[in-house]
Amino acid sequence: MKVRRESRPVAGFRAVGIHAGIKRDAPDLAMIVSDEPASVAAVFTKSTVVGAPVEISRARAASGRARGIVVNSGISNVAMGARGIRDAKTMTRIAAREIDCDESEFLVASTGVIGEPLPMDVLTAGIPRAAAGLSVGGWDDAAEAIRTTDTHAKIASTRFKLAGRFSTIQGIAKGSGMIEPNMATMLSFLATDARVAPGVLRGMLRRVCDATYNRLSIDGEGSTSDTVILLANGAAGGAPVRAGSEEARLFEAALLGVCEDLVLQLARDGEGATKLLRVEVGGARTAAEADRAVRRIGNSLLVKTAVFGGDPNWGRIMQTLGAGQISWNPETTRVRVGGILVFSKGRSAGPAARKRAEKAHEADEITIRVDLGSGRHSARLFTCDLSYEYVKINAEYTT
């Protein structure tokens, strides 16, 4: 099934994005609402310190049912103690009142600067105004309103047949560095009109997150507020998708397609990125070793600056694996940059190969592939290069 980078209506859902006034002049408040109670599954940051909205949303997602999500950008709601919890709850209470449901049916997320309280007067006035603007075509505005340092909004959708009926999965996402003051927590909200019970939905979202959002790294940092929420309201009609069925397989593949596309958009738009960098490691002895290897390569400043500089530098790849306590044998290891073999059988592939690998850096994405030749496990990571602009964004912003 084809994933498109544009929005489409999702039956029984409305969305909105407005400028409430947290930011000076950019959209900063979004809502996504299902007309009927929907199944919900969610995945949150693994950070030991989490924002108040994560605490609230995590507890409420556990019920398996929800009506909507309210999100602000500009100021996160982290390290604010009891006040933070109160403010996050107030956001959901106002939103719930507007669409006539219980506040426990609303999830919430905030992204932006840490260390300032939310301007509750602005939100108290803004949320009813946002709710009044909810529409089936409001997804692009919602995607705009959750942005912080992202240079553009991210949206992806797919439409596919599930047991004879058309279903849609649509997602929006934001995040380009990791946290204040780049204000760049990763958030992604997904909606589908397919009918899936919460327990089934949860398993699918967990597996898809492991293969997509958890394979994304801009700068090796996680945020206190990373959040992925998926709502499934069943408005497309038909019987529920059963675990283990052909429909479940189809649905999960579609969900994977949407999430993977959003992750590619996020990596390509990483702070200061000039290129999407895919890192793939194969031939590892264990899955854990493959995972450590891709993270080591994808988070290495030296590898990321080499990619920025257009340099197919196998020496830096070798060195970061060695320093990361990943044992590899130069005799069996093969390194490809941009599809070109630059290291094999213990030595450099020579100047012609290097030239071609340098040339491959002219594209706006590039793949580093390392085959360790010592086992059959593999892993991948989506990241980007490290440019002057990353330093600028993160050094010049003053909180």
Add this chain to the structure above:
Amino acid sequence: MKVRRESRPVAGFRAVGIHAGIKRDAPDLAMIVSDEPASVAAVFTKSTVVGAPVEISRARAASGRARGIVVNSGISNVAMGARGIRDAKTMTRIAAREIDCDESEFLVASTGVIGEPLPMDVLTAGIPRAAAGLSVGGWDDAAEAIRTTDTHAKIASTRFKLAGRFSTIQGIAKGSGMIEPNMATMLSFLATDARVAPGVLRGMLRRVCDATYNRLSIDGEGSTSDTVILLANGAAGGAPVRAGSEEARLFEAALLGVCEDLVLQLARDGEGATKLLRVEVGGARTAAEADRAVRRIGNSLLVKTAVFGGDPNWGRIMQTLGAGQISWNPETTRVRVGGILVFSKGRSAGPAARKRAEKAHEADEITIRVDLGSGRHSARLFTCDLSYEYVKINAEYTT
């Protein structure tokens, strides 16, 4: 005892640095020689992939006795297979012949670009020329000749009384990023005229390295060739320093002083650094947690760019600890930047404190101190900020 950043003679040692011709026009070959066989202790990279010189030197240091060290910069000798081992041995054989000792008494190190073989014709001609120039005052030239991307040579020395006789400890060091093509393996060579048996020397060097070189991180990368070698020839006279004695305590303190000073010089001169950054964590529940916390903070791109930007950003510190799975309680944690308390009791210290902490960034070094308030373990790390220049150095160099 006072550590000075200048060279002095060390009894019974001679040193030299020359331009052999590996680099176009900078010194690239150094030797350090003891007139008599000396005790030797050494510490090497923990990388799973090591350069040929590390293999040779590690095996020879195990004997506990050595006469000298021969070092080249410009090209490292890594990933060269059997040829690399042969070339490293040849370097020591030529050096040993010149000073009339056995090649097994020579240690060797190389630093520079990976992936090219050493130009053995240049070294075969250069080493005898270097040996002919050995002198008691040759230390500054040796420190120059081991440089790669360092902006200046690093030297530190101290002179102190040991059982009634003056002894000297002197060290040189290089390293400013981590590896090719920034060509920046960390190397440090130390010499003393004190008399210390190899077994005693080894224990001291191990402890001192743990407290100094192993507390240094420019960019979170280790090299395939990191090497610290200490020679002790006993030329100052007197009885050997015995383990556990007052002399041993004095000697180890002096060695610590010299190594710590070299590490501060290395951190301050990290690639692109505008500032030395000291990271201190106290109040951790375990030593391992304290260690993870300082490394997490000191290697965080977001923290390092904040320091470059003069921003006392406790939000980024909190976030990187959380993402690093270090549990900390905002209520008990205190964060000081440049000596100014910027976070305590769960909240920001306010605009006046922030102003003063911003001001503290005008100095050429700054300390981030985090007290976790949950235990009594502590750790420290020496690093630097992350500037445009780091990206430039590592992106623009073409191998």
